[in-house]
Amino acid sequence: MAVIEPASHTSSPATSGPSAGTGPTVFLDKDGTLIEDLPYNVDPMRIRLAPGSRAAMRRLGAAGCRIVIATNQSGVARGYFTEADLAAVADHLAAELEGLGARLEGFYFCPHLPEGINEFAIDCSCRKPEPGLIRRAAVDLGIEPQGSWFVGDTWMDAMAGRAAGCRTIMVGPEHRDAASLPPDRRPDFAVPDLLAAARIILDGEAAGAAGAETVREVAR
Numbered sequence: 001m002a003v004i005e006p007a008s009h010t011s012s013p014a015t016s017g018p019s020a021g022t023g024p025t026v027f028l029d030k031d032g033t034l035i036e037d038l039p040y041n042v043d044p045m046r047i048r049l050a051p052g053s054r055a056a057m058r059r060l061g062a063a064g065c066r067i068v069i070a071t072n073q074s075g076v077a078r079g080y081f082t083e084a085d086l087a088a089v090a091d092h093l094a095a096e097l098e099g100l101g102a103r104l105e106g107f108y109f110c111p112h113l114p115e116g117i118n119e120f121a122i123d124c125s126c127r128k129p130e131p132g133l134i135r136r137a138a139v140d141l142g143i144e145p146q147g148s149w150f151v152g153d154t155w156m157d158a159m160a161g162r163a164a165g166c167r168t169i170m171v172g173p174e175h176r177d178a179a180s181l182p183p184d185r186r187p188d189f190a191v192p193d194l195l196a197a198a199r200i201i202l203d204g205e206a207a208g209a210a211g212a213e214t215v216r217e218v219a220r
């Protein structure tokens with residue numbers, strides 16, 4: 001497991017806005033959730049926010065939510081790119097979010113894969129669906145997973161988030177099939193994109209909603 005402290009993380013939380021730090025923490029998968037999935041891309045110039053992400057980040061940022069990325073990056077174990085390449089990605093995303101009024105508190109990634117070709121070729125406890133990345137981030141940042149959310153686009157994200165104790169939301173094309181997943185892989189909510197997820201998170205906070213028992217499809 002590895003952590004990158006985004007460059008913007010050095011700014012003082014107390015000065016980032018009137019509502020800074022008052023909203024819940026939102027753990028985010030990166031590829032296919034926050035940004036468009038371009039397999040193994042680490043070129044910042046080719047990174048595009050996913051549909052709905054821009055507005056979602058504005059809303060979550062305005063509500064004072066802390067944003068933490070938790071992403072599987074087996075490209076390191078496969079020898080496709082390095083941890084330094086991921087640091088550039090993290091810095092790029094931190095700057096992008098900052099421009100939208102949101103704050104990237106941490107960028108946690110799993111560089112491992114058992115079938116890899118280098119020292120990262122191990123069976124680890126941080127590759128989602130394992131909850132290791134989220135647990136580590138929660139300890140590092142002093143976050144209570146039970147009061148937090150995990151948003152991702154696959155069952156691995158839902159399973160990791162659930163195992164860590166977060167409320168979970170599935171976005172992207174697979175969200176339509178969420179209800180048919182086994183209970184341990186099933187998200188609490190399933191919606192088309194991150195903007196719809198942000199609405200659930202912010203409405204949930206307003207209503208003091210607890211985790212849902214079953215997947216609920218929420219209209220846009």
Ligand SMILES: [Mg+2]
Nearest residue numbers: 029031032153
């Ligand atoms: Mg993904």
Ligand SMILES: [Zn+2]
Nearest residue numbers: 110112124126
């Ligand atoms: Zn790992």
